[in-house]
Amino acid sequence: MARRAKPTEDTRSLSREAVLRFISDNPDLATKRDLAKAFGVKGEARVFLKDLIADLQAEGVIEGSRKRFSQAGIAPTVSVLEIRDRDDEGGLLGDPVGWNEDEHGPRPRFALRQTRDGPAAGIGDRVLAQLDMQALEGPVAKVIRLLDRKTSRALGVFRSAPGGGGRIEPVERRQLEYMIGPGDTRGAKDGDLVEVEPSLRSRAGLPIGSVAEVVGSLQSERAISTIALHAHSIPHVFPKAVLDEADRAGAATMDDREDWRDLPLVTIDPRDAKDHDDAVHARPDEDPTNPGGHIVTVAIADVSWYVRPATKLDAEAKLRGNSVYFPDRVVPMLPERISNDLCSLREGVDRPALAVRMVFDAQGEKRRHEFHRIMMRSHAKLAYQDAQAAIDGTPNEVDLAIVDGVLRPLWAAYATLKMGRDTRQPLDLDLPERKIVLDASGRVDRVIVPQRLDAHKLIEECMIQANVAAAETLESKRQALIYRAHDAPSMARMESLRDFLRTLELPLAKSGALRPSHFNGILHAVKDTEHESLVNEVVLRSQSQAAYSPENIGHFGLNLVRYAHFTSPIRRYADLVVHRALVTALGFGQGGLSREDEDQLEQTADEISRAERRAMAAERDTVDRLIAHHLAERIGDEFDGRIAGVTKSGLFVQLPAFGADGFIPISTLGSDYYHYDEIAHSLVGDRSKRGYRLGDTVSVKLVEAIPLAGSMRFEMLTEPRELPATNASFHKAGRRPARPGRAPRLKAAGAKNRKRR
Known part of the structure; x- marks a missing residue:
């Protein structure tokens, strides 16, 4: 067999997708020489191009000889598809890349067929697929190979031109602008958020593109979070088949359940919470061998009863990975019929749950625990502030029977749990969480730092202990599971x-x-x-960054040997997997972990870890855009800030009052020449030896705000200060760092909450 050429640095721009697009866009310039010239291929890299063309010919994607190549046939049997949508049943739909409507007729949309053993594709991917135009159910395609997981489309705002067509205004700082021809707008109106398909055709000026999809108007109240959803390819519309499946779900039965409806479990959540997935109860342990001990019960909504493996609900939940939280809306992992109704532990309503009863000694050390599958009834729905006020003796509306019979025992149990936590000594970072409050029109009204109450800490510690108990039980039963893993720092x-x-x-x-x-x-x-x-x-x-894994490496930050997410199955797929594992391991009946799902735990852990990072990035970007939009009319105003990042290019300054960052380019810091000291996280003046350091409090002036990109630029008003002596290696070596290029994309401070630990 002939040895095939391997990709090199000179061939990094070459791909099946790029070659096919060039042939489609340049039917008169599609010889091998044209291809080599277009992609800058020289020398030995020509062998790689030759092999790539041979593959495309062998697969029937292109046809022709050395003189000219073209896309094959009127009805190609193999083509590159871009997956852009799903049908009402939740199935993936692919559009052929480079389809010539003049030769082949209207562009068809293919329903993708994927086998369990084949490559797993998703929205935004590009695949090589076998096409069948004659299928009874319409055009279908079988995935042969996954080509690219990143869509080449860009997101932007369409700005119309007087003579037709227009341009695309980018919504991210690093994006390009595109010119759109009069026939390539797809009906987009001025101000619409659109996806643009770049073209390889070029001319002097801006690159050319065409509108691929009109997302919606930027005049809507949810425009800012809509940008984040599409920029990060977050699924946010439930397919009809998924909603239908959720609507058909009925109330859970008492089969294989214990009746705990008389136990006064209560929910304690944020005041605006719409779903309630955890309830708690505590009482003193009457066992004489455990003086001063407590019995703490945590009950979690039994989502595994409703969302079964291999169903459309399950596939959609796995695709989403978790709920995504924006200031103006929540994009849930599960339809409201499940998350806000059947699985929400509503006050006074029978609800199925998995419960763990834990026994702690007087020092807060867990002695034993036991899981149960139950039917429960929440005896009260409490907000954190109301529960805290009741304990503090402040007048409130909490029933006195709940205060004395439920809350006081809970607080007594928390006092012992806190002793155990203090002995364990988890990482104790002081990083206040900020919350954006919007007005009725979706604009920023104010930014607040919610008070951290003992009520928050009580629930958090109860959830941590329940998560530990889940991991311990599954390990003892030798049941595969997904851990919440947090490695030690490198x-x-x-x-x-x-x-x-x-x-x-x-x-x-x-x-x-x-x-x-x-x-x-x-x-x-x-x-x-x-x-x-x-x-x-x-x-x-x-x-290190926490992630999901079927391998146990412990949780460094919490200082725990084993840890699994169990307490939020309504909003996290990892928790649903752990619930199913418990059902299987403990013989609790229906809704357990299937053998196929167990075999795919590694892939599932990787997918939901990526979904979590995707959600966090989208949430952060939305905060950036909201704050930039809020401050866009305050150009020239001065603000108190704190240096939150130091780079070779300049300083990121966070405005504590708003929780978002702006950038100060190094070139604007004054007449001195500043060096970047990576060790000391500072910029140091070459002549003055004065400078700025991470964490410094400074005054800045806002000079630019770009709402759509979520970026702000500041001017430094605070004079540089004397800095402690550092190991400034660049001074010793006599080197001067290169002048920085374009500033990196702004990042806002990430919010922390108990649901993500």
């Missing part, structure tokens, strides 16, 4: 952190012995000092 990050702390004369233990308690000691040492904010920020950046 050696490289620890060395960087150690170098930084050395500039503050703060010691850090050798990396081999590091535990969260070591970081807590550092954080305690800088408490209420000028370095508190800075050190919290740097310690946070040194940590």
Whole structure:
């Protein structure tokens, strides 16, 4: 067999998709020489191009000889499809790339058939597929190979031109603008949010594109979050088949369930919560061998009863991975019929649940636990603030019987749980969460920092203990599961952190012995000092990112040996998997983990980890855009800020009052030449030796705000200050760093909440 050419740096622009697009767009310039010229292919890279063309010919995608290539046949049997939509049954639909309507007729849309053993494709992917135009149910395609998981389409705002056509205004800072011809608008109106298909045709000026899809008008109240949904390819419209399946669901029965409806479980949630997936109860342990101990019960909505493996509801939930939270809306993982109705633990209504009863001693150490599949009835729906007020003796509307019979025992149990937490010493970062409050029109009204109450901490600790119990039970039963894994910081990050702390004369233990308690000691040492904010920020950046995994590596941040998400199955697919695993392992009846799902846990963990990161990025981008839109009319105003990022290009400054960042290019900092000191997270003036450091409080002026891109640019008003001596290696080596290029994309501070631990 002949040896095939391997991709090189010179062939990185070559792909099946790119070659097919060029042939489609340039029917008169489609020789091998034209292709080589268009893609800058020279020397040995021509062999790679030759092999690529041979593959496309062998698969029937193109036809022709050395003189000219063209897309094959009137009715091609193999083509590249871009998956852009789903049908009413939830099936994927693909559009052929480079379809010539003059030769082949109107562009068909193919229903994709995927086998379990074949490549798994999704919205936004490009695939090589076998086409069947004669199928009884209409055009269908069988996926042969996954070509690209990233769609080439860009998102932007259509701005019409007087003579027809228009241009695309980008919604992200790094995006290009595109010119749109009069015949390529697809009916887009001025101000519409659209997806644009770039073209390889070029001319002087802006690149050319065509409108592929009209998303909606930017005049809508939800325009900002709509941008994030489409920019990050987040599914947000339930297929009709999924909604129909949810509507057919009925109330759960008592089969294989214990009747716990008389137990006074209560829900404690945010005041505006629409779904309630966890309820709690506590009482003193009457066992004489456990003096001062408590029995804590956590009941979680039994989503596994309603969402079964291999159903359309399950496929959609897995595709979404989790609910996504924006200031103006929630994009749920499950339809409202399931999330807000059948599975929501409503007050006074019978609801199925999985419950864990845990016994703790007087020091907060768990002695044992046991899971049950139950039917429960919430005895009260409480907001955090109301529960706290009742305990504090502040007048409120909570029934006195609930206060004395439920809340006081819960708070007594929390006092012991807190002792156990203090002994365990999880990582204790002080990072306040900010919440954007919108007015009736969807505009930013104000940004608040919600008060952190004992009621929040009580629920959080109960959920953590329930999650630990789930992992322990499944391990003891040798049942496969998905863990919430959080690895220890890497050696490289620890060395960087150690170098930084050395500039503050703060010691850090050798990396081999590091535990969260070591970081807590550092954080305690800088408490209420000028370095508190800075050190919290740097310690946070040194940590690894939590993810889902079928392999147990423990949870470093919580200082736990094993940990699994169990407590939020309405909004996280990982929790649903753990519920199913418990049903299977404990013989609880229907709705358990199937053998096929168990075999695919590694792939599932990877998919939902990516979905979580996708959701966090979309939420962060939406905050950026909302704040930029809110401040766009305040150009020239001065603000108090804090340096939240230091790069070679300049400084990111966060406005604490709003929770969003703006950028200060290094070239605007003054007449001095600034060096980037990576170890000290600072910019240092070459002549003055004064500068700016991560965590510094500064005053800035807003000079530019681009709402659609979610970016702001500031001017520094605070003079540089004297900085502690650092290991500034660039001074010793006599090197001057290259002038920075374009500023990186702005990032807003990520919100933390108990649901994501």
